[in-house]
Amino acid sequence: MKPPLFSTSSSSPTSLLIIRKARLTPCLFTLLAFILFVTILYGQDFMCIFSQQLQLVSDSNKPVPRAMKIRRKKLPFAIGKTEEGCDIFSGRWVRDELTRPLYEESDCPYIQPQLTCQEHGRPEKEYQHWRWQPHGCDLHRFNATLMLETLRGKRMMFVGDSLNRGQYVSLICLLHSIIPEDAKSMETFDSLTVFTAKEYNATIEFYWAPFLLESNADNAVVHRISDRVVRKGSIIKHGRNWKGVDILVLNSYLWWMTGLKMKVLLGSFDDEVKDIVEVSTEDAYRMAMKSMLRWVRLNMNPKKTRVFFTSMSPTHGKSIDWGGEPGGNCYNETSMIDDPTYWGSDSRKSVMQVIGDVFSKSKVPITFLNITQLSSYRKDAHTSIYKKQWNQLTPEQLANPASYADCVHWCLPGLQDTWNELLFTKLFYP
Ligand SMILES: *[C@@H]1O[C@H](CO)[C@@H](O)[C@H](O)[C@H]1NC(C)=O
Numbered sequence: 001m002k003p004p005l006f007s008t009s010s011s012s013p014t015s016l017l018i019i020r021k022a023r024l025t026p027c028l029f030t031l032l033a034f035i036l037f038v039t040i041l042y043g044q045d046f047m048c049i050f051s052q053q054l055q056l057v058s059d060s061n062k063p064v065p066r067a068m069k070i071r072r073k074k075l076p077f078a079i080g081k082t083e084e085g086c087d088i089f090s091g092r093w094v095r096d097e098l099t100r101p102l103y104e105e106s107d108c109p110y111i112q113p114q115l116t117c118q119e120h121g122r123p124e125k126e127y128q129h130w131r132w133q134p135h136g137c138d139l140h141r142f143n144a145t146l147m148l149e150t151l152r153g154k155r156m157m158f159v160g161d162s163l164n165r166g167q168y169v170s171l172i173c174l175l176h177s178i179i180p181e182d183a184k185s186m187e188t189f190d191s192l193t194v195f196t197a198k199e200y201n202a203t204i205e206f207y208w209a210p211f212l213l214e215s216n217a218d219n220a221v222v223h224r225i226s227d228r229v230v231r232k233g234s235i236i237k238h239g240r241n242w243k244g245v246d247i248l249v250l251n252s253y254l255w256w257m258t259g260l261k262m263k264v265l266l267g268s269f270d271d272e273v274k275d276i277v278e279v280s281t282e283d284a285y286r287m288a289m290k291s292m293l294r295w296v297r298l299n300m301n302p303k304k305t306r307v308f309f310t311s312m313s314p315t316h317g318k319s320i321d322w323g324g325e326p327g328g329n330c331y332n333e334t335s336m337i338d339d340p341t342y343w344g345s346d347s348r349k350s351v352m353q354v355i356g357d358v359f360s361k362s363k364v365p366i367t368f369l370n371i372t373q374l375s376s377y378r379k380d381a382h383t384s385i386y387k388k389q390w391n392q393l394t395p396e397q398l399a400n401p402a403s404y405a406d407c408v409h410w411c412l413p414g415l416q417d418t419w420n421e422l423l424f425t426k427l428f429y430p
């Protein structure tokens with residue numbers, strides 16, 4: 001391990017660290033009675049009393065009671081710890097020509113043509129040479145052997161939208177080079193893509209569910225629907241396909257951004273007359289987050305499994321957000337935003353608040369991958385016009401490249417490799 005470049009005392013754990021009391025076992029009744037009694041006495045803090053497999057949720061604003069800290073239990077897969085008090089999501093980008101990128105675009109055959117920027121003519125590679133440096137400590141170096149050994153006989157699954165698919169592919173790219181050619185495969189079955197490392201009997205999978213809940217955008221191929229409808233209370237529809245997974249990485253954000261309102265279906269998609277209500281995006285999103293937490297609580301064993309939730313992936317569709325020319329976007333951007341307080345548009349903020357709110361009130365053991373802020377500086381890292389175009393471009397578009405630039409997705413190798421380095425750190429060194 002390299003010594004830390006910095007040691008700051010100001011860093012605070014803004015991410016949610018969670019260790020969770022697993023399951024009530026014997027003497028259920030006595031225990032329940034006792035819990036009830038203690039709950040009345042101590043309110044929220046009652047969990048402290050049941051010490052050994054204690055749960056804890058910490059966030060920057062609320063100091064963790066000493067008793068909880070001492071009794072923090074080891075999380076599944078943990079082999080070490082990140083320095084106390086180091087928030088790995090708070091830091092800065094450092095130029096690094098030596099160790100970045102972590103792989104070459106041409107060496108990873110699994111990258112979809114929507115993300116292979118070099119192949120599609122991006123003229124420079126500046127975006128590949130950045131390393132994330134937390135303020136309070138160093139990130140652990142990504143170790144593919146350790147990751148694959150850990151996944152032996154196990155399943156890891158990413159569930160969500162195309163951004164989560166990007167992170168999934170990035171992880172495969174980080175791992176595949178140590179697996180011989182004939183000992184790995186990637187196959188797609190409808191919503192599910194499965195990468196298999198045969199000698200490890202391990203799979204790393206991606207499951208398309210852009211809202212996590214059932215929606216009218218669930219078709220893995222044909223899902224460009226402008227009039228989006230999501231069905232309340234339907235997480236089980238997709239969730240049944242995630243059961244039994246050892247490491248689950250969820251995300252959901254982009255598809256909720258349809259405007260100010262979101263259509264929520266109360267009945268079933270089969271109903272002749274559909275019972276649809278319009279609610280604010282925040283309320284709809286909160287509903288989904290709560291469903292997700294509930295699903296995790298009921299279906300994932302906190303003693304054996306880990307669940308991650310990746311926060312919103314920022315977009316760079318309007319240059320005026322960072323003081324650029326009106327009408328511009330991420331097109332032709334090769335440098336990052338250097339204002340450390342840069343955040344971007346406001347809608348993001350309110351959704352991030354919903355996440356912070358729902359997670360901080362919950363005891364469900366989900367590790368939050370807070371990639372939003374660190375990615376928001378990276379206007380240089382999008383695929384822009386350097387990707388496979390599915391439709392023939394019109395002369396008007398060709399005359400104005402910004403008009404068809406993709407400022408949502410990210411080139412690989414690139415930013416999303418950092419997300420996986422953070423995932424790696426949170427998995428092994430929580
Ligand atoms: C995410 O990380 C940023 C940067 O450290 C921080 O400002 C923000 O409060 C964090 N958000 C949440 C919800 O933890």
Ligand SMILES: *[C@@H]1O[C@H](CO)[C@@H](O)[C@H](O)[C@H]1NC(C)=O
Pocket residue numbers: 143144145146149
């Ligand atoms: C990577 O992990 C493997 C398996 O745990 C270990 O033997 C090896 O020393 C690690 N490599 C580095 C560079 O830390």
Ligand SMILES: *[C@@H]1O[C@H](CO)[C@@H](O)[C@H](O)[C@H]1NC(C)=O
Pocket residue numbers: 153154155201202203
């Ligand atoms: C392979 O892994 C699966 C879990 O993904 C497990 O059920 C199965 O028993 C394993 N098979 C062998 C031969 O280890």
Ligand SMILES: *[C@@H]1O[C@H](CO)[C@@H](O)[C@H](O)[C@H]1NC(C)=O
Pocket residue numbers: 332
């Ligand atoms: C791209 O940006 C550079 C400056 O960074 C500028 O000189 C050039 O004209 C821009 N190209 C286009 C096509 O906008």
